[in-house]
Amino acid sequence: MDLRASEIAFQILPMNIGLDMMGGDFAPLEAVKGVAQYLFDTNTQSRLTLIGDEKQIKYLLAESDQISIIHSDQVIDMHESPTKALKEKPQSSISLGFQSLAAGKIDAFISAGNTGAMLVGALFSIKAIEGVLRPTISSVIPKENGKTGLILDVGLNADCKPEQLNQFAVMGSVYSQQILGIGNPRVALLNVGEEEGKGNLLAQATYPLLKENTHINFIGNIEGRDVLLDVADVIVCDGFTGNVILKLAESLHGISERQNLAHEYFDRFNFENYGGTPVLGVAKPIIIGHGISHAKAFKNMIILAQKMIETDVMTKLKKELEP
Amino acid sequence: MDLRASEIAFQILPMNIGLDMMGGDFAPLEAVKGVAQYLFDTNTQSRLTLIGDEKQIKYLLAESDQISIIHSDQVIDMHESPTKALKEKPQSSISLGFQSLAAGKIDAFISAGNTGAMLVGALFSIKAIEGVLRPTISSVIPKENGKTGLILDVGLNADCKPEQLNQFAVMGSVYSQQILGIGNPRVALLNVGEEEGKGNLLAQATYPLLKENTHINFIGNIEGRDVLLDVADVIVCDGFTGNVILKLAESLHGISERQNLAHEYFDRFNFENYGGTPVLGVAKPIIIGHGISHAKAFKNMIILAQKMIETDVMTKLKKELEP
Numbered sequence: 237m238d239l240r241a242s243e244i245a246f247q248i249l250p251m252n253i254g255l256d257m258m259g260g261d262f263a264p265l266e267a268v269k270g271v272a273q274y275l276f277d278t279n280t281q282s283r284l285t286l287i288g289d290e291k292q293i294k295y296l297l298a299e300s301d302q303i304s305i306i307h308s309d310q311v312i313d314m315h316e317s318p319t320k321a322l323k324e325k326p327q328s329s330i331s332l333g334f335q336s337l338a339a340g341k342i343d344a345f346i347s348a349g350n351t352g353a354m355l356v357g358a359l360f361s362i363k364a365i366e367g368v369l370r371p372t373i374s375s376v377i378p379k380e381n382g383k384t385g386l387i388l389d390v391g392l393n394a395d396c397k398p399e400q401l402n403q404f405a406v407m408g409s410v411y412s413q414q415i416l417g418i419g420n421p422r423v424a425l426l427n428v429g430e431e432e433g434k435g436n437l438l439a440q441a442t443y444p445l446l447k448e449n450t451h452i453n454f455i456g457n458i459e460g461r462d463v464l465l466d467v468a469d470v471i472v473c474d475g476f477t478g479n480v481i482l483k484l485a486e487s488l489h490g491i492s493e494r495q496n497l498a499h500e501y502f503d504r505f506n507f508e509n510y511g512g513t514p515v516l517g518v519a520k521p522i523i524i525g526h527g528i529s530h531a532k533a534f535k536n537m538i539i540l541a542q543k544m545i546e547t548d549v550m551t552k553l554k555k556e557l558e559p
Numbered sequence: 560m561d562l563r564a565s566e567i568a569f570q571i572l573p574m575n576i577g578l579d580m581m582g583g584d585f586a587p588l589e590a591v592k593g594v595a596q597y598l599f600d601t602n603t604q605s606r607l608t609l610i611g612d613e614k615q616i617k618y619l620l621a622e623s624d625q626i627s628i629i630h631s632d633q634v635i636d637m638h639e640s641p642t643k644a645l646k647e648k649p650q651s652s653i654s655l656g657f658q659s660l661a662a663g664k665i666d667a668f669i670s671a672g673n674t675g676a677m678l679v680g681a682l683f684s685i686k687a688i689e690g691v692l693r694p695t696i697s698s699v700i701p702k703e704n705g706k707t708g709l710i711l712d713v714g715l716n717a718d719c720k721p722e723q724l725n726q727f728a729v730m731g732s733v734y735s736q737q738i739l740g741i742g743n744p745r746v747a748l749l750n751v752g753e754e755e756g757k758g759n760l761l762a763q764a765t766y767p768l769l770k771e772n773t774h775i776n777f778i779g780n781i782e783g784r785d786v787l788l789d790v791a792d793v794i795v796c797d798g799f800t801g802n803v804i805l806k807l808a809e810s811l812h813g814i815s816e817r818q819n820l821a822h823e824y825f826d827r828f829n830f831e832n833y834g835g836t837p838v839l840g841v842a843k844p845i846i847i848g849h850g851i852s853h854a855k856a857f858k859n860m861i862i863l864a865q866k867m868i869e870t871d872v873m874t875k876l877k878k879e880l881e882p
Contacts, residue, residue: 380814391751394759428714428802436717436799460806464814476759477800479751481807483783488811491703491787491824501818 251281253541254342257288258311258329259349260529264288267348268296270534275300277535282542285342287329308332311349314527318352330354334361337520344541346512348525348534355392358515358522365554369397371517372404372475373524374411375482378504379466386412387426387463387471390513391479398441401425401472402449406556407516408470409452414549415514415540416469420453424468426477427457438474446472451556511536514544516553521545574604576864577665580611581634581652582672583852587611590671591619593857598623600858605865608665610652631655634672637850641675653677657684660843667864669835671848671856678715681838681845688877692720694840695727695798696847697734698805701827702789709735710749710786710794713836714802721764724748724795725772729879730839731793732775737870738837738863739792743776747791749800750780761797769795774879834859842873 255271257264271284283302286293290307297303310328312321322331333345334357347354355373364371374388388408393400405423412421425446427435432443434457446454458467463481473481485505492502503509511533512525521544523537544550578594580587594607606625609616613630620626633651635644645654656668657680670677678696687694697711711731716723728746735744748769750758755766757780769777781790786804796804808828815825826832834856835848844867846860867873 380817394751394762426803428717428799436797439717439799460803460808461810463803463807464810473803474759476751476762477803480749480783480786480796480800480804484786484804484807485783487784487787494703495822495824497820497822499818499820501814 250343251542251545252283252285252342253538253545254285254287254306254333254336254345255534255538256329256333256345256347256349257286257293258308259347260525261314261527262530263311263348264292265296266530267534268293269531270529270538271297271303273531273535274538275302278539280542282538284538285336287333287336306332306336312353314350316350316353318350318356321350321353322356330357333357337362337522343545344521344523346523346525346534346537346541348512348527348529348537351524351527354522354524355515358518358524362518362520362522364518365550365557367554367557368407368517369403370400371515372400372407373513373515374408375478375507375513376416376510377463377471377485378501380464380501381466383466384416385466385469385471386416386421387473387478387481388516389473389475389478390482391475392515393475394479395476396438396474398438398445401438401442401474402445403517403557405446405449405454405470405472406451407553408472410553410556411514411516411549412470414547414552415543418469421469422455422467423452423470423472424455424458424462426463426471426473427459430457430459432456442472508533509536511538511540514540519550521550573666574865574868575606575608575665576861576868577608577610577629577656577659577668578857578861579652579656579668579670579672580609580616581631582670583848584637584850585853586634586671587615588619589853590857591616592854593852593861594620594626596854596858597861598625601862603865605861607861608659610656610659629655629659635676637673639673639676641673641679644673645676645679653680656680660685660845666868667844667846669846669848669857669860669864671835671850671852671860674847674850677845677847678838681841681847685841685843685845687841688873688880690877690880691730691840692726693723694838695723695730696836696838697731698801698836699739699833700786700794700808701824703787703824704789706789707739708789708792708794709739709744710796710801710804711839712796712798712801713805714798715838716798717802718799719761719797721761721768724761724765724797725768726840726880728769728772728777728793728795729774730876731795733876733879734837734839734872735793737872737875738866741792744792745778745790746775746793746795747778747781747785749786749794749796750782753780753782755779765795831856832859834861834863837863837867839876844868844873
């Protein structure tokens with residue numbers, strides 16, 4: 237790589253997206269292909285910092301002024317204990333990614349590696365936005381009519397408090413405005429009935445908070461049957477329920493493929509279309525990909541990171557969450 | 560109706576299934592059609608007790624020795640408060656149904672009317688089986704490979720304790736053996752990860768109870784992606800999560816219809832194929848139908864009631880739940 241050229245590029249281009257090249261079941265090949273597709277398909281000026289085995293990356297990827305490499309000779313495997321692995325492998329691609337993000341060397345960090353390590357890293361390497369009780373992860377939900385909604389939390393917080401769901405509502409609302417381009421998003425509480433007062437203790441206690449929250453456009457409760465319909469734009473729930481729903485929805489893509497149902501709607505349950513899951517409520521953009529991410533997912537995660545930086549969604553989140 | 564003939568029939572036939580003719584959005588016509596289909600399609604000797612407006616029923620339905628009518632001139636509407644309605648309308652079809660069931664005049668009670676009133680009636684008119692902490696409602700889940708599983712609780716218990724989930728596992732296991740014909744059913748805990756120790760506080764505390772439960776064949780945690788696959792026969796979860804999943808799964812039928820996807824698998828999400836939801840853990844068979852039940856659903860609910868009486872599933876449940 238021409239170091240001088242890349243240094244000049246670094247000074248001109250403010251946006252620098254960090255990507256873990258060793259994360260995911262098909263690393264580094266699919267990550268490399270995703271980077272190539274991103275550079276080829278999008279007419280972008282973003283700079284990419286690729287974190288991983290330098291030799292392998294250089295062997296697979298043509299040189300480019302937009303790219304720099306941080307060499308890493310350790311990998312956190314998919315089934316390692318997150319906290320232990322982050323401590324014992326400071327030179328792993330995930331550890332180096334968080335170090336670079338914390339130090340301001342990159343503006344966003346993406347990995348399809350060990351999800352637990354990504355979550356622990358997100359929570360402990362990068363500060364939460366002031367006032368945020370708990371960061372959250374969300375997922376897009378394809379609506380039957382072609383639109384796209386958002387559901388959160390989808391697994392970072394298996395047990396939630398009403399005040400946390402109330403913040404998830406705000407974060408989901410800002411994210412869907414800034415990233416999904418939905419104006420005045422309709423926010424709903426996922427519940428077992430439509431009427432106020434329905435639900436488990438958590439939902440019952442959350443409803444009045446959402447109702448009084450002036451930062452969101454709360455439309456009330458929705459039920460399981462409304463999740464795939466265009467009833468709400470942002471669906472708020474605890475991370476246990478959200479995780480089960482997300483994984484059930486994702487399974488529809490595989491089922492439709494195996495059943496030879498070549499149908500546009502079920503194709504949209506292919507998570508690769510959306511890239512990964514951003515962690516909301518932390519100070520910097522962090523995107524977590526599926527272990528089975530292919531090139532398309534990596535490309536889309538880079539595009540998502542770019543959008544999160546461009547729209548400055550983190551600052552907008554902070555503003556809305558200020559007491 | 561020839562009273563003598565019906566009295567003789569009553570003495571010969573031990574099984575008497577009570578049906579609320581005024582429950583559901585298309586009452587009493589669809590209930591009547593369901594009864595007619597049941598009598599015509601199945602070569603059965605069961606006796607049916609139809610509870611509702613005698614004039615309307617007699618006008619719509621041909622006389623039969625298998626049928627008797629209990630006249631009711633009150634109806635609990637779909638949106639009435641359950642407890643209040645049951646108190647203020649003792650002559651309603653649902654109230655009379657529970658009175659008949661409690662008095663032993665009928666052996667099972669079916670209604671597609673006010674779900675809340677059916678649940679309150681089930682819990683307070685009919686005793687719970689000794690030792691049962693909380694009755695539960697379950698739903699069948701169509702598996703991609705053509706098999707059928709069971710999920711419970713699907714909404715009777717929005718907040719659950721680990722000991723309750725442990726009992727749901729036993730009840731689901733007995734029910735799926737006796738009614739669905741599954742030998743040694745695989746019981747799984749719905750969770751956000753496969754490993755023991757994963758999950759919210761409820762799932763974490765439930766896992767060891769299921770693991771030690773010698774009355775079930777516990778296979779561990781399953782995730783949302785496994786719900787529609789043939790991974791487990793009985794899926795145990797709290798009623799909030801189960802209700803959301805059930806309604807989401809049911810919505811797939813409507814979506815596949817609207818998207819002109821005439822596909823066998825998604826057709827199986829049409830709840831009418833299965834009839835209604837039995838209340839498990841109470842001493843007698845009670846089946847709750849959807850408000851939008853048509854003839855087929857009514858017919859299938861009668862068949863289900865018959866099967867529950869024939870297999871004596873309640874006594875088998877009691878045996879397995881004895882301390």
